[in-house]
Amino acid sequence: MAKAEPILYLSNRDLEQLGLSLGEIVPILEAMFRRKASGDTAQPPKIFFHRGGPRFYSSMVSSAPGLGYAGCKWQSGDPENPGRGLAYIQGLFILSEDATGQPVAIMDSKWVTGNRTAAASAVAAKHLARRDARTIAILGCGLQGRKNLEALKAVLPSLVRCQAYDVVAEREAAFVRETHERWGVVVVGAGSAERAVRGADIVITAGPIEDHRRATLMPEWLAPGTLTIALDYDSYVTDAAIAAADLVLTDDRGQIEDARQREGKFTGVTRIDAELADLLTTGQGRRTTEDQRILVFNLGIALEDLATGVEILNRARRKKVGILLPA
Numbered sequence: 004m005a006k007a008e009p010i011l012y013l014s015n016r017d018l019e020q021l022g023l024s025l026g027e028i029v030p031i032l033e034a035m036f037r038r039k040a041s042g043d044t045a046q047p048p049k050i051f052f053h054r055g056g057p058r059f060y061s062s063m064v065s066s067a068p069g070l071g072y073a074g075c076k077w078q079s080g081d082p083e084n085p086g087r088g089l090a091y092i093q094g095l096f097i098l099s100e101d102a103t104g105q106p107v108a109i110m111d112s113k114w115v116t117g118n119r120t121a122a123a124s125a126v127a128a129k130h131l132a133r134r135d136a137r138t139i140a141i142l143g144c145g146l147q148g149r150k151n152l153e154a155l156k157a158v159l160p161s162l163v164r165c166q167a168y169d170v171v172a173e174r175e176a177a178f179v180r181e182t183h184e185r186w187g188v189v190v191v192g193a194g195s196a197e198r199a200v201r202g203a204d205i206v207i208t209a210g211p212i213e214d215h216r217r218a219t220l221m222p223e224w225l226a227p228g229t230l231t232i233a234l235d236y237d238s239y240v241t242d243a244a245i246a247a248a249d250l251v252l253t254d255d256r257g258q259i260e261d262a263r264q265r266e267g268k269f270t271g272v273t274r275i276d277a278e279l280a281d282l283l284t285t286g287q288g289r290r291t292t293e294d295q296r297i298l299v300f301n302l303g304i305a306l307e308d309l310a311t312g313v314e315i316l317n318r319a320r321r322k323k324v325g326i327l328l329p330a
């Protein structure tokens with residue numbers, strides 16, 4: 004009989020130490036999207052429910068037999084947490100080896116979520132942004148705002164300007180201070196969502212996922228050719244802006260449908276032209292002209308956590324990082 008293995012525990016600090024860059028996660032996710040298209044994966048819809056206002060719990064599971072692993076992420080979200088010195092989203096990710104099903108690693112999920120989400124935006128931007136994209140708008144100057152700026156600059160070196168907006172003026176100012184020219188991009192505080200979006204080639208919406216939607220992003224703010232990547236479901240993007248998009252893509256159709264049915268979200272989404280997995284394997288949903296306005300709903304999928312988690316496990320084992328818990 005196979006012996007039970009100890010479980011590797013990796014804290015947020017351990018994950019930081021591994022030195023896995025956003026630019027390195029991008030091809031890992033591209034390979035995962037191709038694997039998803041091949042059907043060698045299982046991914047039931049995520050469980051997501053609000054727990055009063057915009058606070059939420061979520062659970063995400065997936066397996067990829069070809070990768071040799073399955074994973075489960077348990078998280079909470081609370082937009083009040085930054086004021087308490089805590090991250091908005093926190094939780095744990097558990098990795099099991101597929102051959103025996105035994106858990107082999109438990110890791111802090113903040114790092115995984117923070118980085119794989121931005122890397123998934125970078126996958127979308129690499130394949131869907133205008134070739135000459137120079138200006139990015141960031142709506143929501145939190146963790147995702149910061150990670151997305153870094154990730155998109157890694158895949159689109161032509162980006163030279165960032166127009167940032169946060170509903171909390173001090174957070175917008177802190178974002179500008181921290182990121183200005185750090186990634187070779189001039190970062191300016193826009194003072195309003197409209198001023199941030201107007202003139203941008205790429206728009207990232209990274210405000211909270213609202214239980215009662217108060218979307219404000221209007222189609223007339225978006226210039227021809229703009230790529231909008233929504234990370235906060237449909238909380239920011241109005242139905243008019245969704246209807247005005249020439250192409251609508253997502254990381255997972257099933258999740259859009261599930262969120263529509265169980266959460267009452269995405270009521271304005273009347274068509275999905277392609278998943279990112281289709282785009283990468285067949286070219287379905289690709290940009291065909293420079294003036295198409297493209298909208299991507301990246302809800303965040305369990306397979307992104309899994310692919311990133313497996314790379315983390317391999318690196319941590321090689322570098323002997325983390326604590327072994329008794330089996």
Ligand SMILES: NC(=O)c1ccc[n+]([C@@H]2O[C@H](COP(=O)([O-])OP(=O)(O)OC[C@H]3O[C@@H](n4cnc5c(N)ncnc54)[C@H](O)[C@@H]3O)[C@@H](O)[C@H]2O)c1
Nearest residue numbers: 091120143145146147169170209210211212235301302303
């Ligand atoms: N799709 C995914 O894969 C995925 C993964 C992780 C997080 N998210 C989502 O991304 C969003 C951002 O997450 P985060 O970790 O960066 O959170 P965060 O708390 O670090 O940052 C959110 C920021 O948005 C600001 N904000 C609130 N309302 C705003 C508005 N109307 N306009 C502009 N700014 C506003 C807040 O002041 C805060 O600074 C959340 O909705 C989160 O649920 C999505």
